[in-house]
Amino acid sequence: MEMALDALRPGVWAVVMQIDCAPALRRRMEDFALIPGTRVQCRWRAERSGLTALQLRHSVVALRISDARRIRIRTEA
Amino acid sequence: MKRPVVRKLTVALAGNPNVGKSTLFNALTGLRRHTGNWSGKTVDLARGHLRRGDRLYEFVDLPGTYGLAGTAEERLAGAYLSGGEADCVAVICDGGALERNLILALQVIGKNIPVVLCVNLMDEARRQGISVDEKQLSQLLGVPVVLMSAVRRQGLEQFLQSIEAAVQSPPPRYLPHWQTPILQAQSVAAQCVREDGSAQAWRIAADRILLSRRRGIPILLALLFLLIWLTVFGANYPSQWLQALFDWGYTEIRPLTASWPDWISGILLDGIYATVARILSVMLPPMAIFFVLFTILEDVGYLPRMAFLLDSPMRRCGGCGKQALTLCMGLGCNAVGVTGCRIIESPRERLLAILTNAMIPCNGRFPTLILLAGMFCTPSQAALLVAGMVVLGMAGAMATSGLLSATALRHTPSLFLLELPPLRRPRLGHILTFALWDRTAHISLRAVVVAAPAGAALWLMQYFGILKAAVGVLEAPGMLLGLNGALLLGFLLSLPANELMLPISVMALTGVQLQGVTDTAAVLSAGGVTWKVALCAMIFTVFHWPCCTTLMTIHRETGSLRRTAEAFVLPTAVGILLCVLASAIVWAL
Numbered sequence: 001m002e003m004a005l006d007a008l009r010p011g012v013w014a015v016v017m018q019i020d021c022a023p024a025l026r027r028r029m030e031d032f033a034l035i036p037g038t039r040v041q042c043r044w045r046a047e048r049s050g051l052t053a054l055q056l057r058h059s060v061v062a063l064r065i066s067d068a069r070r071i072r073i074r075t076e077a
Numbered sequence: 078m079k080r081p082v083v084r085k086l087t088v089a090l091a092g093n094p095n096v097g098k099s100t101l102f103n104a105l106t107g108l109r110r111h112t113g114n115w116s117g118k119t120v121d122l123a124r125g126h127l128r129r130g131d132r133l134y135e136f137v138d139l140p141g142t143y144g145l146a147g148t149a150e151e152r153l154a155g156a157y158l159s160g161g162e163a164d165c166v167a168v169i170c171d172g173g174a175l176e177r178n179l180i181l182a183l184q185v186i187g188k189n190i191p192v193v194l195c196v197n198l199m200d201e202a203r204r205q206g207i208s209v210d211e212k213q214l215s216q217l218l219g220v221p222v223v224l225m226s227a228v229r230r231q232g233l234e235q236f237l238q239s240i241e242a243a244v245q246s247p248p249p250r251y252l253p254h255w256q257t258p259i260l261q262a263q264s265v266a267a268q269c270v271r272e273d274g275s276a277q278a279w280r281i282a283a284d285r286i287l288l289s290r291r292r293g294i295p296i297l298l299a300l301l302f303l304l305i306w307l308t309v310f311g312a313n314y315p316s317q318w319l320q321a322l323f324d325w326g327y328t329e330i331r332p333l334t335a336s337w338p339d340w341i342s343g344i345l346l347d348g349i350y351a352t353v354a355r356i357l358s359v360m361l362p363p364m365a366i367f368f369v370l371f372t373i374l375e376d377v378g379y380l381p382r383m384a385f386l387l388d389s390p391m392r393r394c395g396g397c398g399k400q401a402l403t404l405c406m407g408l409g410c411n412a413v414g415v416t417g418c419r420i421i422e423s424p425r426e427r428l429l430a431i432l433t434n435a436m437i438p439c440n441g442r443f444p445t446l447i448l449l450a451g452m453f454c455t456p457s458q459a460a461l462l463v464a465g466m467v468v469l470g471m472a473g474a475m476a477t478s479g480l481l482s483a484t485a486l487r488h489t490p491s492l493f494l495l496e497l498p499p500l501r502r503p504r505l506g507h508i509l510t511f512a513l514w515d516r517t518a519h520i521s522l523r524a525v526v527v528a529a530p531a532g533a534a535l536w537l538m539q540y541f542g543i544l545k546a547a548v549g550v551l552e553a554p555g556m557l558l559g560l561n562g563a564l565l566l567g568f569l570l571s572l573p574a575n576e577l578m579l580p581i582s583v584m585a586l587t588g589v590q591l592q593g594v595t596d597t598a599a600v601l602s603a604g605g606v607t608w609k610v611a612l613c614a615m616i617f618t619v620f621h622w623p624c625c626t627t628l629m630t631i632h633r634e635t636g637s638l639r640r641t642a643e644a645f646v647l648p649t650a651v652g653i654l655l656c657v658l659a660s661a662i663v664w665a666l
Binding site: 010022024025027028029030031032033035037038043044046048049050051053056058059060061062063064067 | 143144147173174175176177180207259260262263266270272281284285288289290381385386388389392422492493494495496497498499
């Protein structure tokens with residue numbers, strides 16, 4: 001199922017399809033290997049803090065939910 | 078006799094932040110340097126040497142970076158590698174996050190310099206259920222690969238052999254051209270890294286608790302209070318022992334100087350010795366305890382999680398979660414906190430964090446707060462009061478940030494991407510040597526170096542009646558702030574080091590020539606420091622100008638005299654405002 005990353009529920013794995021955000025942030029994401037094709041899992045979603053912690057293959061990265069909204073993903077069955 | 082020819086090899090250490098690069102550097106060169114669990118710690122290019130037979134290795138520690146072309150630090154590392162000074166580059170990787178680390182490694186390999194790939198933190202990675210096939214990795218990349226654990230000094234010998242192998246063989250032939258480093262890293266990692274997911278379960282469960290607001294914030298506050306309580310309570314006894322020891326030393330030395338002129342024994346004993354003794358006995362125990370506890374939090378990887386929790390309140394004040402991190406570093410030392418602001422990407426947010434950092438009481442001010450609070454409270458109440466002062470400092474820093482970002486320093490919210498390193502068990506040996514030796518001993522030494530000449534100068538000022546005259550002049554402005562002349566003089570003259578504040582006030586208060594190591598609290602009480610005065614003094618301790626070292630650091634970091642002046646004026650203005658308010662309230666009671 002295709003959706004934005006901010007809608008990903010904790011524990012579910014997905015593949016990044018498209019990243020559509022400011023170049024500076026995009027570059028930082030590339031540093032963490034967060035690019036189209038990367039598998040991600042939502043590890044924790046802090047709704048009121050507006051942050052989400054993503055498990056990439058080998059590291060955990062925290063991201064603002066407002067930024068996660070600009071990343072399209074496809075969940076794995 | 079023929080001297081052996083020394084052949085020198087320059088080896089650059091490159092790698093992502095937080096992969097144990099500085100730990101490896103220390104293990105190789107025997108130098109002790111700060112390594113920690115947040116990024117951007119390595120400031121200038123550190124060099125260290127290792128002699129092995131006729132071989133002299135020079136190791137150059139590059140700043141921890143994710144790439145070679147983005148931020149200032151990345152460009153610095155990239156320029157160094159292109160400069161041709163290094164005979165060989167060791168790329169240090171985190172065995173637990175190899176795929177991400179390989180992106181940088183592949184970019185370095187593309188520079189056509191001999192490369193050794195060190196997969197560090199392997200003990201930690203194995204505990205996470207991760208295994209790395211180094212033969213396959215070496216084959217795919219075309220460079221020697223060493224698995225190691227620098228903290229345990231495992232794999233160092235093999236590392237040196239691999240350097241020799243790398244410089245003797247031609248540069249790596251695996252030149253990336255048909256794929257981006259990111260995709261290559263993915264495919265290489267997929268072939269060389271095996272992961273058993275079961276070891277992750279407790280970390281995920283722990284993060285669900287630590288990162289949730291409902292449970293995480295109370296835990297954060299409890300940890301902060303525990304930190305301060307243990308510091309205040311635990312420091313009491315060693316402080317008394319040290320004071321007794323210095324007292325005994327004074328009474329033993331005093332008779333030996335009986336034949337000396339008054340002013341010599343005065344400067345040496347009542348000036349230098351007494352001031353240094355007072356500072357060490359008051360400052361050393363709380364600092365040692367604080368740094369051990371803080372280093373544990375740092376070592377288990379809690380600090381970035383704290384930044385995660387505090388991002389949303391900080392954002393409301395125009396900052397970001399990383400500012401909370403630098404504020405906490407400021408608890409240790411404001412100069413360290415100011416340098417730590419480099420981890421904040423947005424220039425405006427970084428400036429906000431720099432300008433407000435001194436509102437967090439540092440370790441040099443802790444003893445002052447503890448002593449003032451302890452004059453009128455039981456130790457538990459004192460801990461609560463000191464914790465309250467830290468919270469007040471945090472609130473002041475956040476309110477000022479919010480005010481500034483709404484007025485003079487308007488900006489758009491910055492990007493926020495924060496790595497949460499895996500939680501790990503604290504390494505006690507590392508914590509003790511690092512917290513006690515590197516931090517406590519280092520800062521104590523600096524304080525003593527400042528205190529000794531200051532002690533002599535103070536004694537002379539006392540001798541010629543200058544202190545007394547200054548107290549008289551400062552009495553009126555001091556009263557306005559709810560303080561008195563002696564305390565205000567202490568604040569003014571402690572610009573070189575905050576630790577000096579109470580010793581100076583004590584000297585100024587005793588009026589008559591000071592002799593020996595006196596009980597600070599008793600002198601203050603006799604000098605008319607009531608709980609009302611003490612409360613105002615505590616507020617002013619939190620909010621006043623930063624010390625010299627911090628001001629110099631701010632100047633270095635901002636490159637602007639104007640910003641440095643603002644960093645001086647801002648907390649002072651807040652302090653004056655709060656003190657006038659507080660004194661009006663308490664005197665009305």
